[in-house]
Amino acid sequence: MKLRRSKNKGWYEIKSECPICGHRGWCRINEEKTIVNCMRVPSDDYFDSHIGRQYRHYLSDVYPDTAFDDIEETSDIDKKPNDYLDAVYRTLLEEVSLSDFHHKELAERKFTNEQIRLREYRSLPTNDRHKTTKRVLNRLTDHDALLGVPGFYEKEGQFGSFWTMAGHSGMMIPSRSIYNEIIGFQIRVDQPPLEMNFKGDLGHIEGRIIKEHEKDESGFRKATCEIIKNGRRLVGELTEKIQQGIYDSATGKLVGSVTLTQGQKYYWWSSSNKNNGSSIGTPLPYHFSLPSSLMDKWNYNDTPDRLIDCSEVWVTEGGLKSDRAADVLLRPFFGTPGLNSFSLILEPLKALECKHVVIAPDADVTITPQVERALGQCAEFFAVNTDMKLSLAMWDLSLGKGIDNLVNNGYIPQVTTLVG
Ligand SMILES: [Zn+2]
Structure with a gap:
């Protein structure tokens, strides 16, 4: 199970599939591996927190995949208050534009040109993000102005560090508070990233997507993938949604499976786990x-x-x-x-x-x-x-x-x- 240490001591965010809802991210597990606070599957035992309603599910010790084999430590900078985020994000809105591709998508959803303009949708730049970031930074007063602003982070380069933007390219949908402050962005990704989903009693297993290929005749995505299990490396081609068996090398028995799936279409613009980056969470924007x-x-x-x-x-x-x-x-x-x-x-x-x-x-x-x-x-x-x-x-x-x-x-x- 892939985890990220959360700010709440003794609790981790589940980055791989949640054993309760099967989705990635947002759900939590305790250090003792006895409780999953799932964000999606209701239970009668719940509480409200600043990431939303958390439903407690007690795990019996039969879950095979609750080994904590990959824990990301987080050194995220605390998110700045809403009025500060608003000032930076509005500067950003003036430095980026909406692509024709995204404009067309909005028009297909029946938004008029005027509505698109007023709502201030934008496209997260695909190229030269550091240049856009520099223009934003030049308009703000101090060099550390992007510290604590989710989405921005400092990258190490050949000639020292520079500020840039995180995340897959896509349409930026501003989140507004009731005080007309822009407090974050949801990104609608153009091409959701491919993910490998493992099932079964597989012990320590790692997967990596090496290269994506042209879609097949039915429109499914395909990729060459690498799996490392007990030190053995397997390379093969996977097709989206088609389950592939995984066999034990010693006994030849079927022990589990892997499926290539598309990740989420929407994500919060965040630079969590990046150098001087910030998470959009706690509290999540509405x-x-x-x-x-x-x-x-x-x-x-x-x-x-x-x-x-x-x-x-x-x-x-x-x-x-x-x-x-x-x-x-x-x-x-x-x-x-x-x-x-x-x-x-x-x-x-x-x-x-x-x-x-x-x-x-x-x-x-x-x-x-x-x-x-x-x-x-x-x-x-x-x-x-x-x-x-x-x-x-x-x-x-x-x-x-x-x-x-x-x-x-x-x-x-x-x-x-x-x-x-
Ligand atoms: Zn869950």
């Missing part, structure tokens, strides 16, 4: 979407309740989706990292004097028992912590997956009360 026709009137440091009625606020997953839905439904929206991370928006909702929260999960997720359970707990959370009314927006999957797809197709959701 995003507030004001209908873009009001964006020009929204002053820095002002809450949006002067511009729009915030007694009813809608919540969905992800920034791009909430931006689009806010523009069509003309309502204030929050985009959160996940549907269980509503604790991140509790204070902002109170600051807006919200009376009614409408949650709009994707239509394909409302039907699973896990999500039903998470929604039940969400309802409980609102009932215990607030006097806000809570409702659920639903629609048939055939009308669109996300609320953005639904409204783009010309429909509106049906709203049902969860907490009155």
Whole structure:
């Protein structure tokens, strides 16, 4: 299991697959290997933290893959306060542009040119990032101005160190606080990185992607991969989503498998684990979407309740989706990292004097028992912590997956009360 030491003593972030939800990153495990605090699979035992709701799962000692074989130490610089991040990120926005490719993608999602301009989407540069960073740094007052700003880090070069930007290329989606501060970016990656997922009782095993090749006829990605198991090196070609058996060299028995998969499409722009880099976490940003026709009137440091009625606020997953839905439904929206991370928006909702929260999960997720359970707990959370009314927006999957797809197709959701 690959881990990263977290700021919380005795706890690690799981960088390989979480034994509970199977996803990478965000979930935590304790040093004793007895508890996994999973961020995605609900349990009745949970607590809210500044990374979102954590669900405790007690591990029996039968999990074969709980050996801690790779622990990243972190020397991340603490993230700067929101007003500071805002000043640096706004400078960055002026130094980078939106590529034609990303503009086209937004247009396909039915954003108008004006909306794209007002929302300030950008493209994370592919080349010469150090030059862009230098232009940003030149406009800020001091040489250490990028310390504590997630996304930037200091790289060692032949002629000394220089500041640059981390992360896979993609579209930058700004996250805005309710005070119109830009507090982070979600990146929608152009080409999600390939990952090797191991299953089975494999002991210490390492995998590395050597080279990606042209896609096959069915459009699946292919790569030459290297596996090192008990000192033996195997090299072979893997095709996305096709499981390949792994055999014990002594007995010839099948002991596990490896599958090539695409990593996540969205990630938080962060420079964690890089020299003088910073993590986006603790607390994770949320995003507030004001209908873009009001964006020009929204002053820095002002809450949006002067511009729009915030007694009813809608919540969905992800920034791009909430931006689009806010523009069509003309309502204030929050985009959160996940549907269980509503604790991140509790204070902002109170600051807006919200009376009614409408949650709009994707239509394909409302039907699973896990999500039903998470929604039940969400309802409980609102009932215990607030006097806000809570409702659920639903629609048939055939009308669109996300609320953005639904409204783009010309429909509106049906709203049902969860907490009155
Ligand atoms: Zn998990």
